[in-house]
Amino acid sequence: MLTVLHETFPLHTFLMNGLIQGVKGFLSFLSAPLIGALSDAWGRKSFLLLTVFFTCVPIPLMRISPWWYFAMISVSGIFSVTFSVIFAYVADVTQEHERTTAYGLVSATFAASLVTSPAIGAYLSASYGDSVVVMVATLVAVVDICFILLAVPESLPEKIRPASWGSSISWEQADPFASLKKVRKDPTVLPICITVLLSYLPEAGQYSSFFLYLRQVIGFGSASIAAFIAVVGILSIIAQVSFVLHIASFKLI
Numbered sequence: 001m002l003t004v005l006h007e008t009f010p011l012h013t014f015l016m017n018g019l020i021q022g023v024k025g026f027l028s029f030l031s032a033p034l035i036g037a038l039s040d041a042w043g044r045k046s047f048l049l050l051t052v053f054f055t056c057v058p059i060p061l062m063r064i065s066p067w068w069y070f071a072m073i074s075v076s077g078i079f080s081v082t083f084s085v086i087f088a089y090v091a092d093v094t095q096e097h098e099r100t101t102a103y104g105l106v107s108a109t110f111a112a113s114l115v116t117s118p119a120i121g122a123y124l125s126a127s128y129g130d131s132v133v134v135m136v137a138t139l140v141a142v143v144d145i146c147f148i149l150l151a152v153p154e155s156l157p158e159k160i161r162p163a164s165w166g167s168s169i170s171w172e173q174a175d176p177f178a179s180l181k182k183v184r185k186d187p188t189v190l191p192i193c194i195t196v197l198l199s200y201l202p203e204a205g206q207y208s209s210f211f212l213y214l215r216q217v218i219g220f221g222s223a224s225i226a227a228f229i230a231v232v233g234i235l236s237i238i239a240q241v242s243f244v245l246h247i248a249s250f251k252l253i
Contacts (some may be wrong), residue, residue, distance in 0.1 A: 024077030056141030
């Protein structure tokens with residue numbers, strides 16, 4: 001992706017990278033409450049399938065048309081809220097005392113993918129070329145979508161779904177700014193949200209630009225970037241697993 005980004009926008013690489021990620025994030029902010037409300041009414045599986053599909057659909061466009069690839073990445077922000085649906089799914093299938101552990105395991109699994117995927121991609125790119133990397137990533141995405149379609153059961157019980165799909169969905173539920181107003185009035189939730197926002201700001205900046213900076217400015221190669229991501233991923237896994245074990249031991253006590 002970094003190579004295609006630089007080849008497509010050689011004079012404005014960092015600017016276009018920021019615009020693409022910014023548009024995607026803003027669209028995700030606008031659509032997340034609506035998708036959450038709809039998943040409460042229509043079920044988790046269909047929206048898990050929808051969000052994963054739109055997250056993965058830009059991948060083959062990387063080789064077909066770079067312009068369409070980056071355009072689709074931006075627009076896919078409308079549906080690229082996979083983690084919101086995943087956490088809702090976890091809440092459906094776990095008891096309340098199990099959820100913290102389950103959320104930690106989900107985050108640790110995501111961190112584990114950060115360790116393996118860049119290393120595999122760097123190896124395939126060095127050995128067989130970037131086209132093979134895109135092809136393998138596309139195949140993995142197809143397998144992922146098929147797994148959700150065929151093997152993942154619906155987690156939202158039929159009895160708690162509304163009789164009419166649209167009857168329980170109001171504009172207030174779908175309005176992200178209404179949620180912000182509610183948060184502002186809650187003295188407990190507001191500090192938590194501010195803390196999460198401040199912790200995510202540097203993380204979002206790192207995710208969107210740091211690896212591009214390593215490649216274009218410092219001169220890191222694919223292997224070096226993969227190794228760097230692996231180290232970050234391993235530390236994240238250790239942190240997540242330690243947190244899960246701490247919570248589990250606390251509950252036993």
